[in-house]
Amino acid sequence: MTAYLRPATLAEAVAARAAHPDWMVLAGGTDLMVNANHRPEPPGIVDLWGCADLRGIVRSPDTLRIAAGTPWLEIIRHPDVNKHLPILVAAAREIGAMQIQARGTIGGNIVTSSPVGDSLPVLLALDASLDLASPRGRRIVPYHEFCTGYRTTRLAVDELIAAVIIPLPDAATHLSWRKVGTRAAQSISKVMAAAAIHVEDGRIVWARFGLGAVAARPIRAVAAEHAAARRAPDAATARAVGDALAGEITPISDIRSAADYRLEVAQNLLMRFVLNAGRA
């Protein structure tokens, strides 16, 4: 029979993780259970669902701290997330249907680290950081450094994600998000993009573009960001952003989409985000 632990606190969860590095760490189970019949049974399960320290959203003057075990539905319904991080709410609304949103957690989406994980471009655009916990203590890792390749991350074998820390954007920062799939509801992304564009006195001071489904991992479009900086958010800048993006991503063709379609859609999304920042 599979061994089973249900820690009530983060300290207990970290101890259980460290004591049993070969056990499955289970949050909502919406990623893990899909493959349950195709993988060997794990020797044990550390079930985080009842861990109170891994649940909830706390606002400080400069950040929102979302505990890693918070399910999407709680994030969608939280007033501070709606007020300050509407693009995270928009992305969360596109994660499966309500049943999946009620169980699936932000930490699970991050650790699964799929190139089509819907929250991940948003975390890049918002410059989120992760609070990681292990018996060695805590460390903060910027999310843009966390994901290293196709479904690989910097999470150590004895670590858990405790929380996601997101700086609160100010009023001059324009946020955009769009997922393009086969249909409006419950589809796997062909391309998704998120942007935070900071505009002062009619000029873009900086931009952060997060993209999904155009590479082996979620990426920041750094060349496109540079193309946007210190320019007006107008049609010429939008074109420069689109051109820069063409030089920095090489999407693949697969069953969901063709490479040239993905590139064109990603360009159109970033160009639209730049123009929207100019209109706001």
Ligand SMILES: Cc1cc2nc3c(=O)[nH]c(=O)nc-3n(C[C@H](O)[C@H](O)[C@H](O)COP(=O)(O)OP(=O)(O)OC[C@H]3O[C@@H](n4cnc5c(N)ncnc54)[C@H](O)[C@@H]3O)c2cc1C
């Ligand atoms: C029908 C269906 C539709 C879906 N649609 C979408 C979609 O549209 N978009 C999308 O992005 N995803 C989608 N998903 C995938 C999934 O729902 C999300 O990725 C969800 O956020 C996963 O969270 P979870 O808590 O269920 O993760 P789990 O399945 O519990 O865990 C996933 C991974 O994360 C690890 N983990 C979880 N929490 C922690 C932690 N705190 N510290 C360390 N490791 C941890 C687990 O060990 C495991 O490796 C869908 C899934 C299903 C079944």
